[in-house]
Amino acid sequence: MPLEGRELAEKVFVRLDTPSDDGQRAGTRYPACESLEATISALAKEPQFRDIAAALKAVEPMLRWRRRKSGPNGSPGYVEQHANGIICGPGGAESRSDVQLGLTIMLPQTRYPDHSHLPEEAYPLLSPGEFRQGDGEWVAPGLGGGIFNTPNVMHAMRSGASPFLALWCLLV
Template sequence: MGRTIKREADLLITDEKEPVKHRLRERGAAERPVELDNFLNLLARAMLHPSASTMASFVAGKVFQKLERTGTLRDKRLHDTGIPSGLEAALQNAIAARDIYAEVAQSVWRLAESLVWIRGRSGPFASLNFEKAHAHSVIVGPGGLEDRADIRVGLTYMEPYSRFPDHVQRFSRAFLLLSPCELSIAGESWISTGIGGVFAAEAGQSFAMRCTTTPLLAVWCHVEEIGR
């Protein structure tokens, strides 16, 4: 058995210290809005593509299986948090790449104004500007456009020349990159990947990412363990 990772050790869980409560609708769930449904379908195509790593497709597959059931849909933004100033430029880079990743980026832009954007905590080896140079948003999950407790589908944005702090993944998490990025997983050497990279970091592994001349934008997802 692996060691238990505390929630606060995972810097992509930004909403609360206590375990999420069960908030799924049992019956009669509403139909998803077209833009949200389109985003999730495009994301599934990208993350389950044959070129994706086996582990990433395994993690993402469990998320999309749960998405066959709809959570509680939110019809308006909870807080007017604004959109990160460099988000449009980051999305334009992905749109220029064409293919399925351009479609994912376009669908993110259509949702962006409805999302709640927050800044997470800093940590070891983060860039000096990190606290003001990044933002997270949950699209599906606690506080998201589709509020539910069993999964999270989120976005992370970082301005150019930013480094995400080293931290430990509490849950196995799959990522789709919509920008160039450098990664370090489980303490291994940094590797570079471009737009369309799909990878996974397993529960209990250390994780860090950074960008240089272009902003970083990543879509990620994981299955929650309710009550933990």
Template sequence: MQRPVAPSFRDAVDFLGSEEVSFGPEVLAPKVAQRPTPLQSFLHGIAAVMMSPSAPEIASFIAGKVFHKVAANGSVTTPSVARLSPPGLRGAISILSNYNPFYRDLAANLATFVDDLTWTRGPTGLYASLNFDRNHALTTIWGRQGLEQRADVSVGLVFMEAYSRLPDHIQERSRAFLFLSEAQFTTGDAPWAQASIGTVVGNEVGRNFAVRCTAEPMLMLWCQSEPGRG
């Protein structure tokens, strides 16, 4: 009798590179050239962490290219009405705000524009948790569909409810990650590792990536440069 073939990790699509399903209604909005102060302050905060001497070299290299480009403003969307955010997101931001004064300020800035973001859902996939399709949400802050629309970079957030696991996938782009909550992750063939608030991870193109969380929701920021954009 022939043994069943296990699903191939190499067949898993790039979760952050796939088409997304809308989480809420789209809202037509005007655009302004000037970056709002909370958005600029949030950018300075995440850049300071991801470019710090304690961050892994590969993560700082990837993030450095992104933040160099984002130094120049893009076109900022200003919605006329609030958009839908995932129900548990405010709880994750509250946990972040209680971590220390630096992350309290970062959380406060994020809270001012989080309801202006367009939240979507990505596809489920290999080893994803039960009901993953209803227990997660994605958004882009800087990027093609972002609050600040631009084609040279993508910077976004991944939110998961407690006891969830992101689909295992192979990255089509080199990415840097900043954990804004407790979680566990694995890159390449490495064993699972613990991430706390402020953990920075870099993962190069073509490598495996997986994330899971337990008793608390997960909030994770990611960034990448887009191809053909330097």
């Protein structure tokens, strides 16, 4: 994970030290959620990721699931083949509006649409997978690697032969 991404994640977790929960919940699950259990189990086989895998497994039933339905260059069927789970953020397991911490799960051979947003963002990768920023090359940072997105930079991710799982966090 780039230094700026680690610094951003530290700021997110400092803010999360102050609990805040507006009580909003939504429970819809989507087809891509079904690959989460196996993906987290694969992660748990890596000793240094065992704790985060256990934490994700514990929080998963409380996530709010959403899907991105538009944006350029998404692969055919990507809407059905991905889901974004909100851990901390509007409607999430801890529903709040000042921080967003969540995950993206994608089925194999899925390309997420190009998208951008004002808040800077850190994306640690918890599976095989690739990221792209702007018109740059696709990069595979490896398990525990990731990308840092500066404000409004265009970015996307894609899976290969296996599902993609990454966390993301932003200060809002």
